[in-house]
Amino acid sequence: MTEKVPDPAAIAKAHAVYTPFMLSIYDVIVHGLSNRLAWRCPTRRLLELYRAQLSANHLEAGVGTGFFLDRTGASRLDRLVLIDINRHCLVRAGRRLARFKPALHQVDLLAPIKLDVAPFATVSLTYVLHCLPGRMSEKLTAVDHLRPLMGKGAVLFGATILGRGVAPNLAARALLDLYNTKGVFNNREDDIVSLSDGLRQRFDEVEIEREGCVALFRAA
Numbered sequence: 001m002t003e004k005v006p007d008p009a010a011i012a013k014a015h016a017v018y019t020p021f022m023l024s025i026y027d028v029i030v031h032g033l034s035n036r037l038a039w040r041c042p043t044r045r046l047l048e049l050y051r052a053q054l055s056a057n058h059l060e061a062g063v064g065t066g067f068f069l070d071r072t073g074a075s076r077l078d079r080l081v082l083i084d085i086n087r088h089c090l091v092r093a094g095r096r097l098a099r100f101k102p103a104l105h106q107v108d109l110l111a112p113i114k115l116d117v118a119p120f121a122t123v124s125l126t127y128v129l130h131c132l133p134g135r136m137s138e139k140l141t142a143v144d145h146l147r148p149l150m151g152k153g154a155v156l157f158g159a160t161i162l163g164r165g166v167a168p169n170l171a172a173r174a175l176l177d178l179y180n181t182k183g184v185f186n187n188r189e190d191d192i193v194s195l196s197d198g199l200r201q202r203f204d205e206v207e208i209e210r211e212g213c214v215a216l217f218r219a220a
Contacts, residue, residue, distance in 0.1 A: 007133055010133035010134075010183060010186065011085070011108065011110065011132075011133060015085050015086040015089075015131070017182070017184050018086045018088055018089050019088060020088050020092070023065055023088060023089065023092045026064065026065050027065055027067050030127075031043040031067055034171075034175065035214075037171050038168075038169065038171040038172040038174075038175050038213070039161055039172060039212050039213040039214050040169070040172070040211065040212025040213060040214075041159075041211040041212040041213065041214035041216075045211055045214075045216065046068060046126065046159055046216070047068065047071055047072055049157060049158075049159065049216050049218075050068045050069070050071075050072040050124070050157075051072050053122055053124075053155055053157040053218060054069075054072055054073065054076060054077075054122055054124075055076075055120075055121035055122040055155070056076050056077060056078040056079065056121070057078060057079045057120050057121040057122070057151075058073075058077060058079070058080055058081075058120060058121070058122045058123070058124070059081045059083065059120040059122070059123045059124070059146075059149060060080070060081070060082050060083070060093075060123075060124050061083050061084075061107075061109060061123055061124065061125050061128065061142070061146055062083075062084055062089075062109070062125060062126065062127065062128035062131075063082045063083070063084045063089050063090060063093040064089060064093065064126075064127065065089070065092055065093055065096065066082075066092065066093030066094075066096040066097045068124070068126060069093075069097055069100070070096050070097060073097070073100060077100045079120075080097065080100045080101070080102040080103070081102060081103045081104075081105065081115075081117060081120070082094060082097070082102045082103070082104050082105070083104075083105045083106075083107040083109075083113070083115075084106065084107065085106065085107060085108045085109065086106075087106055090104045090105075090106060091104075103117075109128070109132070109142035109145060109146070110132060110141055110142055110145070111145070112145055113145045113146065113148070113149065115149065117149065119149060119150060119151030119152075119154065120149055120150060120151060120154060121151055121153075121154050121155070122154060122155050122156075122157065123146050123149065123150055123154065123155070123156045123157075124156075124157055124158050125142070125143070125146070125156060125157075125158035125160075126157075126158040126159050127158075127159060127160065127161070128142070128158065128160070129142070129158075129160035129187075129190070129195070130160045130161040130162070130163070130185050130186070130187035130190060131184065131185060131186065131187075132186060133183075133186045134186065135189055135194070136189070136190055136191075136194035136195055136198055137194065137198060139190075140195075140198040140199070140202070143156065143198075143199070143202060144202070147202065153220065154220065155218060155219070155220045156203070156217075156218070156219045156220070157217065157218045157219070158216075158217060159214050159215065159216045159217070160187070160190065160195065160214070160215055160217075161185070161187060161190075161213050161214055162187065162190050162191055162192060162195075162210070162213050162214070162215055163176055163180070163185070163187035163188045163189065163190045163191075164188065164189055164190060164191040165191035165192055165193070166210070166212070166213045168213055172212075172213055176188070192208060192210055192215050195208065195215055195217065196208050199217060199219045202219070203219035203220060204220070205218075205219065205220045206218070206219045207219075
């Protein structure tokens with residue numbers, strides 16, 4: 001079966017917001033305010049996930065500002081590769097994480113990844129899936145594209161904001177409506193069941209827990 005071709009316009013909308021200016025205030029808006037007040041998943045929970053799962057041989061898929069690796073990567077990152085569709089994210093995260101000498105690659109996760117690299121022990125996919133267009137079954141094509149880059153026994157971990165099967169507060173409802181209308185999020189139909197089922201079809205060991213509107217996952 002051939003893969004459904006993603007809508008290029010929808011993909012572009014999802015990451016166009018990440019301009020240099022937006023990235024300069026992203027950590028305050030998302031990690032300082034939205035995680036706690038809207039999504040009800042404090043940033044410390046995401047940092048705990050990184051501290052528990054991060055290996056010395058790591059691939060970060062969807063880099064944001066490099067916030068999580070900046071906070072958790074000290075003394076444990078021997079090899080770091082950053083991939084993202086948005087070059088502004090790569091530049092900012094690469095500069096922030098320069099002490100780890102990361103390799104940077106501009107990559108669309110919804111297309112086959114053509115990188116000639118050695119396999120990784122951990123791959124993170126944090127706050128990416130809720131941005132990708134399509135249903136969860138289509139979004140998880142990104143995981144299919146990442147799996148060839150994972151070594152034997154490697155772990156995929158991350159988090160995504162859910163749009164269904166949660167009880168959003170007023171702030172979360174407003175942000176979900178705004179971001180989905182603008183195409184920054186595409187998660188109105190995303191729920192923990194479809195995420196869990198999709199990961200279990202691909203991995204032998206899957207752990208998922210929900211905190212507020214966020215699903216945190218580990219798969220190996």
